[in-house]
Structures are given as structure tokens and as C-alpha cells.
Amino acid sequence: AILASIRAMLTAPLGEAQTATARFGQNPPPLRGKHVLITAGPTHEPIDPVRYIANRSSGKQGFAIAGALAALGAEVTLVAGPVTLATPPGVRRVNVETAREMADAVEAALPADAAVMVAAVADWRAEATGQKIKKDKGGLEALPLVENPDILAGLAKSSKRPALVIGFAAETEKVVEHAKAKLARKGCDWIVANDVSGDVMGGARNRIHIVSAAGVEDWPDMEKDAVARRLAQRIADELTD
Template sequence: AIMATIAAHFGPKRLSGKTAIVTAGPTHEAIDPVRFLGNRSSGKQGFAIAAALAEQGASVTLVAGPVALATPEGVRRIDVTSARDMAVAVAAALPADIAVMVAAVADWHVEAAGQKLKKSAAGPPVLTLIENPDILALTGHAPNRPRLVIGFAAETGDLLANAKVKLAKKGADWMIANNVSEGVFGTDANHVYFVTAAGTEDWGAGSKADIAERLATRIANAL
């Protein structure tokens, strides 16, 4: 990893002139002015990938959900809250050469109340969920689709089978699959699989920065 970092700093900028969109973090779907539906993504893996691509000379737009992370050097950051906001920001950032969709986008939003929900004798309120736009699938099937569309699949079971299904359905070139029952949320480590139509590679356990550098190198090789 140290050699890769040195190489990235002093070596040729292999992604100069290329544009990339990276999404990161969770989305928050408002239930009322106070409450939301969220998820445990910290944004660290996506921010590391945005940093690694920028390090290689790519012009990176990072569309970030609500996270407490500093913007990587040289990266243009757009902050969003909901999946619908994120879909709009990603569409506005097209065209691009590369899209890496790392954000844990909520599958559903809630029919939100304008006023804070109150406890009532009638019992707990009913939350009506509505499907969100699928940002990875929209990007993978867009008329101005990036040359390389990469998705992340966070799964708690049937990891590789689910990742392969998503690869095809979402029009992605590559999927990075990780098992989120292993407690990766908020930590600096991850264990991922690199899934393409050609097969699956176990990238083993590594820091989120290591995985980001490996992916950036792979992207540079492919473009």
C-alpha cells in the first residue's frame, strides 16, 4: 500500500483528462421534520475512492449523502440528503468517463409528514414506503452512459449471487460486493469481492484506502 501511495504521488497521472462521478455515504429519507429513515454507511469507502481517482488525475465529482467527512483534495463535492436529490445530482454530473456508485442509497422513501408525528391513542403511525429511483440502474442504462459503470453491493447473505444478479440488472460493468454482516460500517477496513461478467476475484481484507487504490489502478488499466 505504501508503494502504491508513493507511485500514485510521483508516478504518471494515469487518469488525467478523465471525468468521474462517485457517490458516497447514506441517504436520509425524511419521515417528518425531525425523523428520517437512514442507514449505517459512513461514506469512508466512497470518499477513499474519490480521493484515489483524483490522485490519478481524474476530475472527480463526489455526490455525498449526510456524512461527517472532509472533502478529499482536488475533489468537487455536492452534498445531498435524499436518494431523489442524489439521483438528480448524478444525472446533472453526466456525461463522465467513470461512475462509481458507492453510496448506500435508500431503496424507499417515506410519504413524509409536514408536522412532527405525535404519539396518539390510535397507536403508532403507519409508514408508507415508496420505491426510490435506482441510481445505479439509471446510470448503467443512461443514453450518455459512462464508459465504466461500477456499483457496490452491500449484502448480508448470498453475497456473490446477489452481486451477479445486480451486475446484469443494473447495467453495470463491475460490482464490488461486500458482506456487511462483518461489521464494516464506520470502520477503516473492508473485505470485498470484485465481480464482473468474466468472473469473481476475492480481493481479501484490506483498508478502505487500499481497496480504493486497487480499484483506481484497475480503472486506469481498463480505460
């Protein structure tokens, strides 16, 4: 029986290599057969061949959620902006750089049962030039910006809309109020609002509020890994009700 069990593990699809059976003792894993799409990390928007606009998203929270969902048995597609984090076991990773590349990768990954949009997508991009902008030729007084596609809102109104669409919001003030407005504006099911007024992004912990039509859940300050496991379980509960 042990040999058969080992043989089954070795021949199982990658997504089942670390299942809830092993890590949380749930059998069968609650998200077996479910496809969850996650975005994580920043985007980089080129200004010219050497300069770009970036943001301070570390990708840690999104990667942790991807790993936690895989651990619950989900088939996970992780669309990752430019970060050097290791891919969690059992997760299919697609690397992108810009918001437009991320939008394309999200579209290509559908259909999915749930989508968790954690990436800090640049709202604007600069019109990229082929040559480096030279300071001695007058340079720039202001950088012309163009609005990027809204990946979350686009997904929420897509004909291939996942049953559960979750957005993230990093806020420095009026966290829940802004999250409620974002929930309505984007047409998603939950906003996971992250209060970054303390240490901004990149730290190890997050203080989370889950905002949905049902109300607001305030979670205590937790390690990002603990946030990821709790959120993965909440998603499992929602998808398997």
C-alpha cells in the same frame, strides 16, 4: 527548473494538485483528462419534520475512492450523502440528503467516463408530512413506503451512460451470488461486493469481490484506503486500455 515546477504546481487546476506523479510516481497520471463520478455515504429520507430513515453507511470507502482517483489525475465529482467527512484534495463535492436529490445530482454531473456508485441509497422513502406525527392522535401502525428511483440502474441505461459503470453491494450473506444477480439486474459493468457479515459498515477494513462479465476477483481483507487505491488503479487500467 525547480521554481518553474513549483509555479506549475501552484497554477495547476485543483484536480492535479495531488497527482500520481507526486504520490505514485506515474507520469503522466493515468486518469488525466478523465471525469469520474462517485456517490458516497447514506441518504436520509424524511418521515416528518423531525424523523427520518437512515442507514449505517459511513461514506469512508467512497471518499477514499474519490481521493484515490483524484490522486491518479482524474477530475472527480463526489455526490455525498449526509456525512461529516473531509473532502479529499482535488475532489469537487456536491452535498445531498435524499435519494431523489442524489439522483438529480448524478444526472447533473454527466457526462463522465466512469461512475462509481458507492452510496448506500435508501430503496424506499416515507411520504413526508408537513407536521410532526403525534403519538396522542393515534400515531402510526405502519409507515407507508414509496420506492425511490434506482440511481445505478437509471445511469446504466441512460443515453449519457459512462463507459464504465460500477455499483457497490453490501451483503450479509451469499455475497457473490447476490452480486452476480445485481450485476445483471442493474445493467452495470462491475459490482464491487462488500462482505459486511462481520462488522457491518463503518469499520476501517473491507473484504471485496469484483464481479463482472469476465468473472469474479476475490481481494483479501484490506484497509479501506488500500481498497480505494487498488480499485482506482483497476479503473485506470480499464479506461486507458
